[in-house]
Amino acid sequence: MDIYLIRHTQTAAAKGLCYGRSDIALADSFAREMEALRQKLPELAEDCRFYSSALSRCKRLADSLSDEVVTDERLLELDFGDWEGMFFDDIDAEALNLWTRHFVDVPPPNGESFTDLCRRAGSFWQELIKTELSQAVVVTHAGVIRALLTHILKLSPAAAFQFRVDHGSLHKFQYSHQYTYIHYLNL
Amino acid sequence: MDIYLIRHTQTAAAKGLCYGRSDIALADSFAREMEALRQKLPELAEDCRFYSSALSRCKRLADSLSDEVVTDERLLELDFGDWEGMFFDDIDAEALNLWTRHFVDVPPPNGESFTDLCRRAGSFWQELIKTELSQAVVVTHAGVIRALLTHILKLSPAAAFQFRVDHGSLHKFQYSHQYTYIHYLNL
Numbered sequence: 001m002d003i004y005l006i007r008h009t010q011t012a013a014a015k016g017l018c019y020g021r022s023d024i025a026l027a028d029s030f031a032r033e034m035e036a037l038r039q040k041l042p043e044l045a046e047d048c049r050f051y052s053s054a055l056s057r058c059k060r061l062a063d064s065l066s067d068e069v070v071t072d073e074r075l076l077e078l079d080f081g082d083w084e085g086m087f088f089d090d091i092d093a094e095a096l097n098l099w100t101r102h103f104v105d106v107p108p109p110n111g112e113s114f115t116d117l118c119r120r121a122g123s124f125w126q127e128l129i130k131t132e133l134s135q136a137v138v139v140t141h142a143g144v145i146r147a148l149l150t151h152i153l154k155l156s157p158a159a160a161f162q163f164r165v166d167h168g169s170l171h172k173f174q175y176s177h178q179y180t181y182i183h184y185l186n187l
Numbered sequence: 188m189d190i191y192l193i194r195h196t197q198t199a200a201a202k203g204l205c206y207g208r209s210d211i212a213l214a215d216s217f218a219r220e221m222e223a224l225r226q227k228l229p230e231l232a233e234d235c236r237f238y239s240s241a242l243s244r245c246k247r248l249a250d251s252l253s254d255e256v257v258t259d260e261r262l263l264e265l266d267f268g269d270w271e272g273m274f275f276d277d278i279d280a281e282a283l284n285l286w287t288r289h290f291v292d293v294p295p296p297n298g299e300s301f302t303d304l305c306r307r308a309g310s311f312w313q314e315l316i317k318t319e320l321s322q323a324v325v326v327t328h329a330g331v332i333r334a335l336l337t338h339i340l341k342l343s344p345a346a347a348f349q350f351r352v353d354h355g356s357l358h359k360f361q362y363s364h365q366y367t368y369i370h371y372l373n374l
Binding site: 152153154155156159162163164179180181182183184185186187 | 339340341342343346349350351366367368369370371372373374
């Protein structure tokens with residue numbers, strides 16, 4: 001089973017804005033970025049299944065690839081809770097500092113920790129590999145892609161942040177006989 | 188500091204041959220594969236330093252990129268000891284099976300274990316990041332690239348085999364402030 005993960009293209013968010021669950025629109029460069037992504041994608045099979053985060057920055061891309069897109073809550077970006085929509089500069093410095101040092105286990109106020117994200121992303125992955133599809137495309141967020149790498153490689157969660165995950169990037173995995181093979185990352 | 192790892196292009200080895208330290212020649216497709224690699228490589232800086240395994244399948248590629256190539260013993264492929272140059276089919280099945288299950292800690296007879304390889308590859312890496320070069324290109328083997336991923340991500344050694352490392356593939360890392368960022372793998 002071939003699984004392609006795609007991160008959404010650039011957003012129109014102002015620099016320094018804290019957003020995860022917030023539904024931020026895509027940048028005007030979408031058409032150009034989508035074309036670059038298409039160049040990287042292989043020809044997809046007729047029965048390829050498409051999954052997406054329900055947030056429009058992912059869904060718009062997924063809808064450009066297929067008429068039938070399954071949205072899944074477990075593919076949403078990290079929930080920053082009370083910090084959603086705030087500028088990082090306006091967040092209480094001490095609370096932000098605590099979170100930065102302990103984000104693996106500590107959630108933002110009323111949000112979720114990276115471990116929470118790993119749990120739900122991992123649950124999606126375990127369900128996906130049981131489908132026995134020949135191909136799947138998953139359009140999601142940088143946090144989810146890192147969480148999946150943590151799950152697949154049994155990485156220490158913080159190490160997943162060593163992986164750069166660009167806007168519009170493509171990551172290919174192959175699942176077979178209970179083994180996940182990583183073909184390439186961040187193409 | 189930007190570090191590019193390159194795996195040598197295809198070899199002329201017969202299918203099923205066991206080789207690590209053996210100096211196996213490259214396939215006739217070298218010129219074509221080299222051209223494909225050049226397309227993937229960015230423009231390299233004047234002061235970029237080139238490192239290579241001394242084995243001709245790496246050195247030939249490195250010499251095509253630079254007139255000044257530093258060879259380093261720690262960049263050699265796994266030493267298969269007594270099995271070098273044998274066909275896997277001719278190796279004692281029980282010994283091979285034992286090694287396959289425990290290659291992380293168990294060396295082939297008179298060879299080295301994957302842990303040994305991780306140790307020497309890690310030692311090369313630690314020296315490299317201390318050079319404060321702006322750019323380095325390292326031409327080496329799949330085993331060494333996996334060993335470096337183990338070292339950089341503090342991965343369980345067996346998990347490094349989840350990464351596909353193609354002939355002529357390019358892997359980009361960035362080292363800065365004691366942190367290694369992985370830009371892409373297996374381009």
